[in-house]
Amino acid sequence: MKEIIKSLQNSKYFYIIISGMDGKYAYVNQHYADEFNYIHESFAGQPYYITMHEDDRYTCEEVSKKCFANPGKLFPAIIRKHDGKGGYIYTQWEYLAMFDDDGKPEGIFCLGYNITEYVADKQNLEGAMDKIERNSTLLTRIAFQQAHLIRAPLTNILALTAILNKRAGDDELRSLCEMILESALKLDYTVRNIVENINISEDETKD
Structure with missing residues (x-):
């Protein structure tokens, strides 16, 4: 000793x-x-x-x-x-x-x-992990809303526009239907892309 x-x-x-x-x-x-x-x-x-x-x-x-x-x-x-x-x-x-x-x-x-610096680093890391977890929960909620609350009525718009386009009696109305259909398809693609990116981010975070 x-x-x-x-x-x-x-x-x-x-x-x-x-x-x-x-x-x-x-x-x-x-x-x-x-x-x-x-x-x-x-x-x-x-x-x-x-x-x-x-x-x-x-x-x-x-x-x-x-x-x-x-x-x-x-x-x-x-x-x-x-x-x-x-x-x-x-x-x-x-x-x-x-x-x-x-x-x-x-x-x-x-x-x-x-060990003050170690404790501070540990607390900062725990805070960052909590923030990541909160953000992950938020992203999951957004993905659900995009996938279900937005895409569901959007799908209906696509279907109704397609039906209306077939029944249109003049070229002007048919042209309008095609414009609506094109915009709706672009919006549907954007929503699906957002949901896919969120899911990829969550998988990377888990890994």
Whole structure:
């Protein structure tokens, strides 16, 4: 343990904390001290929870209990830390119970690092996936409306125009019928094309 602490004393990425059985900091490495010096200039002897979100104290307590119940095993925890600006950063930790030479509980060893960017990326990705899902639902609704609510009466117009064209008594009326029929066919093609493109987009999203 001492070798690990010594090797990571000057780490630029990892935090090291040792909390005593009294719930106070017994040791922090330089990286942790530098990162959170806006909370306190010297952590030794300070309560372990002064850097964290109030709700995460319960997480620390529960993980610590697991550590002492399972000596030698590491247990993970995500803890929110004050960022000095009214917000929080996210940190990932692994806890390990420490015992003295007589086997009595001595404290908790914690190794952690900043995962704020990872959490932000994950939240952005989840937001994007939710938006895609909402858009997919909207596209499905549009496709249904195009396929059923619009094409159904359009089909009737095509059929009626064809019948009227056959019964037309003069060339002028027949010409008008043909113009209506041509426009209706173009509209039907456009609607079918929209529906097909929506279905293709949904299939690509699923893949």
